[in-house]
Amino acid sequence: MKKTISKILKFLLPNNVYYHRRDNYFFILYSHFELFIKTLLLRFSKLKYIFLPSRHIGAIFLLNKMTLFFKKNKINFFLWDACLLGVERNQKAIAGTASDIDLGIIFNKKKDLKIILSLKNDFKLRFHNNLSSVQLFHKYGTVDISLFSKIGSKLTVTFDIPIGKEKNTRDENKYYKKKLYFKLYDFIPFLKKKMYSKYYLIPINYTYLLKKKYGKNWKFPDKKEQLYYV
Numbered sequence: 001m002k003k004t005i006s007k008i009l010k011f012l013l014p015n016n017v018y019y020h021r022r023d024n025y026f027f028i029l030y031s032h033f034e035l036f037i038k039t040l041l042l043r044f045s046k047l048k049y050i051f052l053p054s055r056h057i058g059a060i061f062l063l064n065k066m067t068l069f070f071k072k073n074k075i076n077f078f079l080w081d082a083c084l085l086g087v088e089r090n091q092k093a094i095a096g097t098a099s100d101i102d103l104g105i106i107f108n109k110k111k112d113l114k115i116i117l118s119l120k121n122d123f124k125l126r127f128h129n130n131l132s133s134v135q136l137f138h139k140y141g142t143v144d145i146s147l148f149s150k151i152g153s154k155l156t157v158t159f160d161i162p163i164g165k166e167k168n169t170r171d172e173n174k175y176y177k178k179k180l181y182f183k184l185y186d187f188i189p190f191l192k193k194k195m196y197s198k199y200y201l202i203p204i205n206y207t208y209l210l211k212k213k214y215g216k217n218w219k220f221p222d223k224k225e226q227l228y229y230v
Helices: 002-012 025-038 055-070 081-088 107-121 162-166 208-213
Strands: 077-079 101-107 124-128 133-139 141-150 155-160 175-183 191-195 198-202
Touching: 055 101, 055 141, 055 198, 077 081, 077 175, 081 101, 081 162, 081 191, 101 107, 107 124, 107 141, 133 155, 175 208
Parallel strands: 077 198, 101 141
Antiparallel strands: 077 101, 124 133, 133 141, 141 155, 155 175, 191 198
């Protein structure tokens, strides 16, 4: 159905408008309805889930799935980006709209790549920036895993940053690559914090890392759509 809507919009809309179709009201409305239907059974699995936004319900399911997967393969994952923001703002949920689930692992290509590739049985996989990250696409949502490479006592990872974000425009199709370096001791030993009623690992020096990524005002949400999970 979503593909049909895209085809209709491509026929009706000018090119520059079509390429921003995901901002189109009807496209957004249908996407929300589609996810609501997909997560309907999950919504009634627990009383606390009944009134949650669909994306958060999907996130809970996928977090449980990733927890079982990584535990089985003896890999520690930690909360990152919007997940870490939400936990440290005491929201106990992913910050913002939960459009994706942001996780990280300390990645050993020789040992871990084959394990990550085995996820293709349940997800559509897309790697970025020479194995700096992988996106997992599922009917309940998207999981973004940053793959931090360990070099001595440092960790490094490359991110795609939208040019529009820097220029305050809506150009979503152009990116530049930014390589970031971190100290290993800012991550381990990991701490544990609660999100959606379960405990997850987070980097030990989370405040420093959030300031480095988001600036000194990281504690203050810049979006209206925020969930506080009680």
